[in-house]
Amino acid sequence: MTVTAQGPLPERPYDVAIVGAGVVGCAIARALARHPGLRVALVEAQDDVGQGTSKANTAILHTGFDAVPGSLEARLVREGARMLAAYATESGIPVEPVGALLVAWDADQLARLPRLAEKAERNAYRDTRIVGPDELYTREPHLGPGALGALHVPGESIVCPWTTTLAYATQAVRHGVDLHLGCRVTRASRQDGEHLLHTDRGTLRARFLVNAAGLHADTLDRLLGRQDFTVTPRRGQLIVFDKLARPLVRHILLPVPTALGKGVLVAPTVYGNVLLGPTAEDLDDKRATGSTAEGLSALREQGRRILPELLDEEVTAVYAGLRAATGHEDYRIAAHRENSYVTVGGIRSTGLTASLAIAAHVVELLADAGLDPGPARDLEPVRMPNLGEAFPRPHQRADLIAADPEYGTLVCHCERVSRGEIRDALASTIPPRGLDGLRRRTRARAGRCQGFYCGAAVRALFEEATR
Amino acid sequence: MSGVRRVDVLVVGAGPGGLAAAARLAAAGAGRVEVLEREQQAGGVPRHCAHGGFGTWTHPLTGPSYARLLAEGAARAGAVVRTGVTALDWAGPLALTTVSPRGPEKIEAAAIVLATGARERPRAARLVPGTRPAGVCTTGELQQAVHLYGQRIGSRAVVVGAEDVSYAATATVRASGARVVAMVTDLPRAQAAPARALDARLRHGVPLLTGTTVTELLGHGRLSGVRVRHRDGRSAVLPCDTVVFTGDFVPDHELARRGGLVCDPGTRGPAVDGALRTSRAGVFAVGSVLHPVGSAATAAREGARAAGAVRQWLAGGDWPGAVPLVVSEPLRWIAPHRVTPADRHGRYVLRSTEPLTRRVLRVTQDGRTLDRVRVRSSLPSALVPYRTTLTLTARWTHRVDAKGGPVRITVD
Numbered sequence: 001m002t003v004t005a006q007g008p009l010p011e012r013p014y015d016v017a018i019v020g021a022g023v024v025g026c027a028i029a030r031a032l033a034r035h036p037g038l039r040v041a042l043v044e045a046q047d048d049v050g051q052g053t054s055k056a057n058t059a060i061l062h063t064g065f066d067a068v069p070g071s072l073e074a075r076l077v078r079e080g081a082r083m084l085a086a087y088a089t090e091s092g093i094p095v096e097p098v099g100a101l102l103v104a105w106d107a108d109q110l111a112r113l114p115r116l117a118e119k120a121e122r123n124a125y126r127d128t129r130i131v132g133p134d135e136l137y138t139r140e141p142h143l144g145p146g147a148l149g150a151l152h153v154p155g156e157s158i159v160c161p162w163t164t165t166l167a168y169a170t171q172a173v174r175h176g177v178d179l180h181l182g183c184r185v186t187r188a189s190r191q192d193g194e195h196l197l198h199t200d201r202g203t204l205r206a207r208f209l210v211n212a213a214g215l216h217a218d219t220l221d222r223l224l225g226r227q228d229f230t231v232t233p234r235r236g237q238l239i240v241f242d243k244l245a246r247p248l249v250r251h252i253l254l255p256v257p258t259a260l261g262k263g264v265l266v267a268p269t270v271y272g273n274v275l276l277g278p279t280a281e282d283l284d285d286k287r288a289t290g291s292t293a294e295g296l297s298a299l300r301e302q303g304r305r306i307l308p309e310l311l312d313e314e315v316t317a318v319y320a321g322l323r324a325a326t327g328h329e330d331y332r333i334a335a336h337r338e339n340s341y342v343t344v345g346g347i348r349s350t351g352l353t354a355s356l357a358i359a360a361h362v363v364e365l366l367a368d369a370g371l372d373p374g375p376a377r378d379l380e381p382v383r384m385p386n387l388g389e390a391f392p393r394p395h396q397r398a399d400l401i402a403a404d405p406e407y408g409t410l411v412c413h414c415e416r417v418s419r420g421e422i423r424d425a426l427a428s429t430i431p432p433r434g435l436d437g438l439r440r441r442t443r444a445r446a447g448r449c450q451g452f453y454c455g456a457a458v459r460a461l462f463e464e465a466t467r
Numbered sequence: 468m469s470g471v472r473r474v475d476v477l478v479v480g481a482g483p484g485g486l487a488a489a490a491r492l493a494a495a496g497a498g499r500v501e502v503l504e505r506e507q508q509a510g511g512v513p514r515h516c517a518h519g520g521f522g523t524w525t526h527p528l529t530g531p532s533y534a535r536l537l538a539e540g541a542a543r544a545g546a547v548v549r550t551g552v553t554a555l556d557w558a559g560p561l562a563l564t565t566v567s568p569r570g571p572e573k574i575e576a577a578a579i580v581l582a583t584g585a586r587e588r589p590r591a592a593r594l595v596p597g598t599r600p601a602g603v604c605t606t607g608e609l610q611q612a613v614h615l616y617g618q619r620i621g622s623r624a625v626v627v628g629a630e631d632v633s634y635a636a637t638a639t640v641r642a643s644g645a646r647v648v649a650m651v652t653d654l655p656r657a658q659a660a661p662a663r664a665l666d667a668r669l670r671h672g673v674p675l676l677t678g679t680t681v682t683e684l685l686g687h688g689r690l691s692g693v694r695v696r697h698r699d700g701r702s703a704v705l706p707c708d709t710v711v712f713t714g715d716f717v718p719d720h721e722l723a724r725r726g727g728l729v730c731d732p733g734t735r736g737p738a739v740d741g742a743l744r745t746s747r748a749g750v751f752a753v754g755s756v757l758h759p760v761g762s763a764a765t766a767a768r769e770g771a772r773a774a775g776a777v778r779q780w781l782a783g784g785d786w787p788g789a790v791p792l793v794v795s796e797p798l799r800w801i802a803p804h805r806v807t808p809a810d811r812h813g814r815y816v817l818r819s820t821e822p823l824t825r826r827v828l829r830v831t832q833d834g835r836t837l838d839r840v841r842v843r844s845s846l847p848s849a850l851v852p853y854r855t856t857l858t859l860t861a862r863w864t865h866r867v868d869a870k871g872g873p874v875r876i877t878v879d
Contacts, residue, residue, distance in 0.1 A: 239594075240591075244721065244724055287687060289598060289599075289687075290596065290597045290598040290683070290684075291596045291597065292596050293594075293596050293682065295596075296594050296596060314588075314592050314717065315591050315592045315594060316591060316592070317591045318591050318594065318596075319599060395553075395555075395566050396566075396571070398570050398571050401566070401568070401569075401570045401571070402570055405568035405569070406568070408566050408567050408568040408569065408570060408571075409551060409567075409568050410505060410553050410566070413505050413553065414721075416553070416555075434601070435601065436599075436601075448586075448592070448721075449586050449589065449605075449607075449719075450589030450590065450591060450592075450605070451589070451604060451605070451608045452586040452587055452589065452605045452607035452608055453506075453586065453607065455604060455607075455608035455611070455612065456608055456611035456612035456615060456616045456618060457611070457616070459612065459616070459618060460616045460618070463618075
């Protein structure tokens, strides 16, 4: 198993190099790992997997009911949702099928619901149902006053985006994929039918190249002499409320999309929090992952209307993610046979849901572009640590604590993270390289106190393990 | 989970309030008195307050020595202080589920005392915009990092706030070898004793920026600075690699809320009457979970007071209904939050959002004036901090009609 974060890169050429270890890149690496004959490298600029759009999204496992019918995205979301639901069960990724309600707040929005239901049908999703205000308020008693009805989409689920990405990467690495972190591609060239990726850790050679660079997919495309599309970062700011807010909401509360945009949602998270967001701001700066006073106050204003009591609860986190908008209403996935190159661009907020189907599609495109993947095998399943509140956490399992008392020693009290879980994460296949990485893997320091009680203790455990 | 274990009194939280209650109860022969502490050491917040100001005038102590003294006192009195045990949730009206390295357990008690304390609001809860770099903490985390773990923090810190706890944070930053670039408060002046504020400014050269708000955190990876805006509209960036958000305490009320106890809208903690009884018979609450945040001495005093009320309850006392106490602007909250006519002893703590120019409070119930009280403060009015804590005696409580409406406290 090879995970590197520093030092020179291997000189021997790879069969395939994937640039970008987000949820899509990791899924592609995992799909290629089924072919033991292939030498595969997953190359990531950041010090961890899932560090871009993959970690800062709304964490929804979509049905694809509102995709553009007939688009590639619609097909891959539909297929990917089924694949990910099965994969989540196998791998211990928390998923809760809470369902969504698209809430209509005025007559115009109410009038749009039948058309949305029709669109869902055209996307082969037939379980939607329009509910009146009585049923709506029975389903969501804390909803703000004035809602006229809703479209119920029972198949929409919430999922842990972080565990999903890490599960793919872990499985890929365990099956022979080399993960190179801290490896930003600064220049790319071709020589003797091989791609040369010049990175700040040296040059990596590969016969085939997959561009899964997300926000930076257009930059990498240009390094390879193509100008197929431009990625415009669209910032989404989100507010995460404390677990004590969780009883206030039962479904994903979606706005009815209008000409003015998609609007903000209120959704539970698998960790037991409540999410409010996102904003949608088109920017130029691909590093502008900061929140703004205007953005937060706009979110609070809209949240107050949707779920008034939510605003009285404590906020545990505020974050901003950048989505990769390309100005096209579809994914931009294409093979360039002459260059032995596949671009996976414009993967929007549905990328998490579609990731496994995107990966299968990309493997096919690679074969079309001339890659002989050789024989395939079944992958050994991975079992990820459970971060979801709907499933027993380690501190709730008497059997686990009896076998290892470290699971009964809580370090992070707000999120109830045991010393055993922190130890396991630090010794895992892809260990965290900082406290943020440890937080994503265990939820340590992710709660309402943000480290007031446990910050120093968690840091001490991290430093002891990485010394 | 193996059955239910019974104790006489279960105290949740081994800080000053919980330990003082446990010590008194155990000494008075209240039976098995057990204190659950989720940290590995008993003592609560004073454990990491490596400065003076604890103990008494005649016997001054640092926080850690005070914490040790309280823990030893409770144990000596016969209370069982169990560290590394977390109270997770309620298993009945007077029963809790817990977890420890020995596994899960259900514990039932004749009385439960919640002493879960308070914490500082972190950056996110204050909705301070910007990026999410490393180097952002609260005083609680800072003190533990420096005083308990000997960890290095950055080299240049901005301290947000100018209350006592902010000056304690400033001292901890200096003790770690780092420099305090500035203290920043949105209020017009420091909220600590003038001598303390002057000492920081003059002897340690820490500038205090008043009327100034932190509007943005900057930096990717590590904090590179904070953007501040003065109320006159000027804006500047203070380069720093650490920012400490101090004060703005909120009660750690999770257990109270999970149990469905009535909470006070002002303090957000469980609402109690003068005998520290919550809305549920047999459940008491003491310390900073009631009024974020009081001194360790206040919490300990309340713990001792609660011990008396717990003993009465154990002896078959009743659980009288209490009338809510309601404050109005500029008062922010009052604690205790409910009153019964029998609440003769003790005193009320009030917090106001601005300095009181008129310091006479009127206590009324259903339009009837119960009392007019001049509030006490140790400082002349010009020096009273903005977010000030006032005290009110309980001499009017016997006039309360137990069946009447809420008792209102207004500034006359």
